Amino acid sequence: MAVLKHLLTGILVCLAMQTQAQIFKQKNNAEALYEQALQETKQQHYDKAIALSQQALKAQPDFIDQQLLLARLYMLTKQYDLSRKYVKEVLAKNPQYRDAYYYAINVELTTGKYAEAECYADEALSQFPGSREFMLKKLGILDMQHKVYRGNELAETVLNKYPEDTTVRNAYVEHYLLSGKYYQQLGNSGMARQSYDRVLLVEPRNQEAREASLGVALKGGNYQSALEQVNDELLAHPGSYDLLMRKLGILQEMHAYVEALSTLQEVLRRFPGDAKARTLETSLRMEAATYYANMDPYTLYQGVLEKNPGNREALDKLIGYSMARGAYAEALAWINRGLKATPNDTRLLGLKMDVLEGDRKYGSAAALAMTLYQRAPNPELKERLVQLQTATGREYLAQQQYDLALAAFETAGRISPGDSSVLNLLTNTYISQKNTPAALKTLDQALTYYPDNATFLLKKSSVLADAGRYEEAAVITAQLAARYPTDERFSSNLADMRLTSARALMKADEYDLAKQQLALVLAAAPSNSEALDYMINMQTATGKPDSALYYANTALGYYPDNRDFLLKKASVLQEMHAYNESAAITSDLMTRYPYTIKYKQAYVSSLMSAGTDYQRNQQPDSALAMFNQVLALQPKDSMALLYSINILNGQQRYDSALVYTAQGMKYYPGNEAFLMKRAITLENKQDFTAAALVADSIVKLQPTAANTDYRDYLLSKTLKNQFGLYFNNSSYDYTSDKFNIATVEYRRFIKRGSYAVQLNYAGRKNGNGLQGLAEMYYKHNPKLYSYGMMAFSNKSVFPQVRAAYSIFKTFKKDIEVELGGRYLNVDSTTSISGVLSIAKPFGDFWINLRGFAISETSSFYTSFNLTTRYYMNKQQDYLQLVAGLGTSPDDKSRLVNFPNLSGLLTRSISAGYQKVVHYRTTLGLYGTWINQKISDTGFQNQYDIYLSLQRKF
Numbered sequence: 001m002a003v004l005k006h007l008l009t010g011i012l013v014c015l016a017m018q019t020q021a022q023i024f025k026q027k028n029n030a031e032a033l034y035e036q037a038l039q040e041t042k043q044q045h046y047d048k049a050i051a052l053s054q055q056a057l058k059a060q061p062d063f064i065d066q067q068l069l070l071a072r073l074y075m076l077t078k079q080y081d082l083s084r085k086y087v088k089e090v091l092a093k094n095p096q097y098r099d100a101y102y103y104a105i106n107v108e109l110t111t112g113k114y115a116e117a118e119c120y121a122d123e124a125l126s127q128f129p130g131s132r133e134f135m136l137k138k139l140g141i142l143d144m145q146h147k148v149y150r151g152n153e154l155a156e157t158v159l160n161k162y163p164e165d166t167t168v169r170n171a172y173v174e175h176y177l178l179s180g181k182y183y184q185q186l187g188n189s190g191m192a193r194q195s196y197d198r199v200l201l202v203e204p205r206n207q208e209a210r211e212a213s214l215g216v217a218l219k220g221g222n223y224q225s226a227l228e229q230v231n232d233e234l235l236a237h238p239g240s241y242d243l244l245m246r247k248l249g250i251l252q253e254m255h256a257y258v259e260a261l262s263t264l265q266e267v268l269r270r271f272p273g274d275a276k277a278r279t280l281e282t283s284l285r286m287e288a289a290t291y292y293a294n295m296d297p298y299t300l301y302q303g304v305l306e307k308n309p310g311n312r313e314a315l316d317k318l319i320g321y322s323m324a325r326g327a328y329a330e331a332l333a334w335i336n337r338g339l340k341a342t343p344n345d346t347r348l349l350g351l352k353m354d355v356l357e358g359d360r361k362y363g364s365a366a367a368l369a370m371t372l373y374q375r376a377p378n379p380e381l382k383e384r385l386v387q388l389q390t391a392t393g394r395e396y397l398a399q400q401q402y403d404l405a406l407a408a409f410e411t412a413g414r415i416s417p418g419d420s421s422v423l424n425l426l427t428n429t430y431i432s433q434k435n436t437p438a439a440l441k442t443l444d445q446a447l448t449y450y451p452d453n454a455t456f457l458l459k460k461s462s463v464l465a466d467a468g469r470y471e472e473a474a475v476i477t478a479q480l481a482a483r484y485p486t487d488e489r490f491s492s493n494l495a496d497m498r499l500t501s502a503r504a505l506m507k508a509d510e511y512d513l514a515k516q517q518l519a520l521v522l523a524a525a526p527s528n529s530e531a532l533d534y535m536i537n538m539q540t541a542t543g544k545p546d547s548a549l550y551y552a553n554t555a556l557g558y559y560p561d562n563r564d565f566l567l568k569k570a571s572v573l574q575e576m577h578a579y580n581e582s583a584a585i586t587s588d589l590m591t592r593y594p595y596t597i598k599y600k601q602a603y604v605s606s607l608m609s610a611g612t613d614y615q616r617n618q619q620p621d622s623a624l625a626m627f628n629q630v631l632a633l634q635p636k637d638s639m640a641l642l643y644s645i646n647i648l649n650g651q652q653r654y655d656s657a658l659v660y661t662a663q664g665m666k667y668y669p670g671n672e673a674f675l676m677k678r679a680i681t682l683e684n685k686q687d688f689t690a691a692a693l694v695a696d697s698i699v700k701l702q703p704t705a706a707n708t709d710y711r712d713y714l715l716s717k718t719l720k721n722q723f724g725l726y727f728n729n730s731s732y733d734y735t736s737d738k739f740n741i742a743t744v745e746y747r748r749f750i751k752r753g754s755y756a757v758q759l760n761y762a763g764r765k766n767g768n769g770l771q772g773l774a775e776m777y778y779k780h781n782p783k784l785y786s787y788g789m790m791a792f793s794n795k796s797v798f799p800q801v802r803a804a805y806s807i808f809k810t811f812k813k814d815i816e817v818e819l820g821g822r823y824l825n826v827d828s829t830t831s832i833s834g835v836l837s838i839a840k841p842f843g844d845f846w847i848n849l850r851g852f853a854i855s856e857t858s859s860f861y862t863s864f865n866l867t868t869r870y871y872m873n874k875q876q877d878y879l880q881l882v883a884g885l886g887t888s889p890d891d892k893s894r895l896v897n898f899p900n901l902s903g904l905l906t907r908s909i910s911a912g913y914q915k916v917v918h919y920r921t922t923l924g925l926y927g928t929w930i931n932q933k934i935s936d937t938g939f940q941n942q943y944d945i946y947l948s949l950q951r952k953f
Contacts, residue, residue, distance in 0.1 A: 064090055083107050118141045135154065139155055155171075183195060245277075310341060335352045370385060390421060457476055498518070552568050563593070570586045586599060608640065615647070646677075713919045716919030719920065721747070728742075740762065743761075762797040775787070782810075807819055821834055833852045852888060863885065863886030863888045
């Protein structure tokens with residue numbers, strides 16, 4: 001049964017693998033067909049491209065890019081129904097596929113279905129709010145449908161959003177030129193002129209708009225405006241024949257014959273040979289004479305009003321003629337004249353309000369509307385008043401006079417508290433002033449009227465977020481996202497808000513709270529790259545590299561080739577001491593992007609970290625291999641060079657270390673660190689002469705006390721000879737005699753130690769003593785050395801023969817043990833001693849206990865010394881204290897009285913100080929007190945002063 005289970009499992013796995021391979025093969029085949037179809041499309045082989053596309057879709061039915069290409073091909077081949085079919089399928093699968101909207105709009109425009117095209121443009125703008133391209137597409141569609149009012153509104157919105165964009169400005173100009181022409185066709189001269197005026201506000205030199213505006217003015221009988229335009233042109237081109245003749249024609253139409261004749265004279269003055277001008281001179285004068293015989297109606301009504309100021313009909317006619325000609329100032333003057341006689345005339349006040357609005361004096365118009373509304377409130381007047389107040393506020397906003405704008409909007413709000421446009425404008429103004437409390441209060445008021453309004457809710461969320469109240473903002477945005485699950489704007493806004501909150505918390509070092517916000521973002525959108533990036537940083541910053549690695553791997557699951565996430569993963573692995581894995585990632589990045597410096601630096605950092613880790617773990621060969629890889633990439637890397645030098649010195653591979661120091665000095669000439677490493681390496685190699693030369697160059701570069709001291713030390717190592725002078729003065733409390741010993745010494749330093757010869761001189765009453773002495777220190781190996789001495793004298797003072805030998809062995813923990821012997825011969829007395837000592841350093845202290853077993857003829861004695869030293873100045877100088885019991889065979893000051901002191905109970909205390917100057921000169925000063933018991937109740941004392949001077953050369 002178990003065998004059957006395993007067999008079935010194997011079959012299923014094989015089938016799954018085969019299916020997966022088949023799917024992968026089909027996917028690759030579909031993509032290859034898609035690429036072929038693209039190439040055929042570029043060559044305009046549309047039928048072949050369609051056939052390839054259908055094959056690709058058969059291999060992979062959900063291949064969305066292929067579906068869109070097929071839609072394009074059907075559009076190019078004018079198979080619009082099929083094109084629509086595939087565009088709709090693409091948008092159903094991915095409502096945010098931008099190119100699909102372009103094809104959908106173009107198909108409907110090509111087939112003249114402008115309403116459908118507009119719907120697609122609206123859908124595109126809902127997915128991509130504020131998109132310049134789709135807003136301009138929609139503007140073009142509105143122009144094709146002659147939806148001028150909506151087109152005007154959209155044109156203003158686009159220009160306000162992209163005021164400096166050349167494409168937008170050109171589209172704006174084109175729209176108003178089209179609307180102007182459209183109004184001209186309808187015979188609406190006033191609206192046509194307004195359209196051309198909008199063009200001239202953006203492009204004052206637009207010749208088409210100038211010509212069209214002038215034509216509208218002339219056709220509409222608005223000659224004054226046309227004359228003003230021509231006069232403006234003449235300022236720039238004062239001698240233009242065409243402009244002068246056009247001005248002449250306008251003045252002729254206006255029956256302004258005096259000015260017309262004056263203009264004609266200027267034409268004749270500038271162009272005296274012009275036949276047309278000379279012909280006009282007679283006909284113009286005849287026309288003028290006829291006109292003045294019969295005055296125009298305006299002048300007649302004006303004459304009536306002057307004779308009868310109360311004639312209302314004449315006043316109404318004059319106001320009407322003035323408004324028809326667009327002469328708002330003139331019309332306002334006639335209205336004001338009428339209001340002087342009848343101040344409360346509702347009709348005149350209404351006309352005045354119209355004139356003020358037409359002249360863009362919204363504030364004055366609004367004040368007048370308020371007066372009329374207070375007198376006779378009605379819905380129509382209320383709506384007009386609100387419009388004028390908002391227009392006034394908008395005007396102030398454009399001038400950045402926020403206080404005046406607020407006053408206008410607040411007035412409108414009091415009149416119509418629930419007006420959504422007023423509430424929106426009030427909110428925007430408070431936001432512009434950064435008055436958060438007022439903006440929130442207004443939004444709350446708006447939401448009492450429109451509790452489910454997504455625009456107000458989203459705006460409130462934005463204001464709360466800007467105020468740092470991210471939690472409240474997130475609650476609102478989350479509700480919107482839940483209410484509109486298909487609208488990605490709300491979910492995206494919620495993610496942005498939580499990310500902003502996380503950033504603020506990170507800035508305040510509230511890492512745990514920041515991680516909570518990021519976790520919420522990832523719970524809703526696991527692939528949010530910014531949240532993943534922050535989360536990796538947070539986990540690393542809080543010392544949780546395992547979590548950081550988890551999020552780095554998660555990010556790479558969504559974005560497998562993302563360089564930043566790969567680099568972050570490498571950094572986390574390095575933090576976790578997984579240096580080889582980190583180096584593998586950074587090496588791959590460096591190979592793929594050889595010209596990106598940061599990847600090379602990251603790879604080098606991984607190698608350096610691996611190398612230092614090997615060093616810490618006592619794996620010098622592996623560490624050196626890492627540093628060599630670094631130097632292969634960056635030969636100038638100072639740290640890799642220094643670490644390599646240290647390792648090679650530790651392995652006593654001094655010649656190799658010198659190669660690296662030379663490389664460092666080549667790239668960093670005069671660098672103190674590399675010079676010092678070279679000096680140390682030469683010192684380790686015991687090439688003190690070369691080391692001293694390098695150290696001297698360091699002192700010249702950086703004459704610090706430490707550098708000077710090191711140079712002096714190395715120089716001292718090159719000196720093989722030493723001259724010494726010693727003087728010992730002994731005095732006694734039992735005799736007035738004093739005893740002095742003077743010593744001259746020469747010492748020679750050799751590779752394994754040193755040897756010396758001494759001449760000791762002492763003077764006494766019974767004669768002078770001379771003693772010759774030779775001694776040697778010989779190092780057998782680093783832990784074993786010997787001391788030997790032989791001395792002979794003339795028997796007067798010193799022992800005739802004196803000999804000594806000791807061997808010293810260093811054990812673990814720096815414990816040194818001495819074993820040796822001493823021989824003395826004075827007259828007929830012979831002394832043979834055994835020596836045993838043990839010494840150990842304790843930090844800056846050094847303690848030695850030495851014992852002597854002394855055999856003298858038929859007697860046996862012992863002697864003990866306890867020496868304590870406190871070292872200073874790199875263990876060159878020291879203070880010494882010695883306590884002794886018995887007479888030591890090594891004590892020269894007492895050997896002159898040997899064997900008289902034999903057998904006496906002797907106690908001694910000695911203190912001294914030794915000072916080394918520049919590693920060459922050694923000075924010593926010691927004092928000793930010796931107490932000897934000569935009887936049961938009798939004692940005698942000896943006092944020694946010992947001076948020493950040694951000088952290397």
